[in-house]
Amino acid sequence: MEPEATYRGTVYPWQCDHVGHMNIMWYVGKFDEANWNLFARLGLTPSYLRSSGRGMAAVQQNITYKRELLAGDIVEIRSILLEVRDKSIRFRHEMANAETGEIAAIYEITGVHMDCQARKSTPFADAIRETAMKRLVERAEA
Template identity: 65%
Template sequence: MNEATLTYRGAVYPWHCDHMGHMNVMWYVGKFDEATWQLFTHLGLAPSRLRNDSAGMAAVEQHIEYRRELHAGDVLSIRSRILEVTEKAIRFCHEMVNDETGEVAATTTLVGVHLDTQMRKSKPLPSEVRERVQAWQAPA
């Protein structure tokens, strides 16, 4: 995908910080997860649609790089990009930025598989979702 989309804005609160005074890894993952749901909704995979279709998205792979510490009071944003779409899966990335300093705090790359929640197995992504991703990836 050529352009990253804003999928999260928020702040680091004191309860997000660990005994060393910086945001704990569980909160990085949580904020990335919130960005993921914004991204999926943008693609046409809103939670209500998934429920209605007896479908889901399962994370099968995640790689995180922690680059800069975040502390209580820091304001951050996450931008997301689609890297690849296959018949049943989406590979995407998020970049978390400290909005005050402009520094990248963390990045993550994930693979999510579309699945049938009743059969508990993967199934093809809806064609309009694949088409939306392809249109989004097309050069302007």
């Protein structure tokens, strides 16, 4: 799987801190929106999660900040799967200034598939796992 766009948006002035660049809380928020777009492409849609009593939980996150983003900048996040296990996935988002192409931040995260009632991890449904594995295979063949 080539990195694919999972979020597009703008940095608003109210998202900037006292030194004039986007505050770290908004990086996390934009990355979170990209998470849900990536999950939906794997079959982890809101309707699936609600009807099955499943959820996703972040268990590890690492953000590397490379360039600042300013009010008015257009942001694009591109995402790629790195690893698929029975109950978890690991993926990376790259946030870029869409005008310049410069990478502003890289976010690597491990998410665990949860049974919301039991409050513990549970294996992915076969269809979701197969979709995720195909995306890994496509990436490996590229």
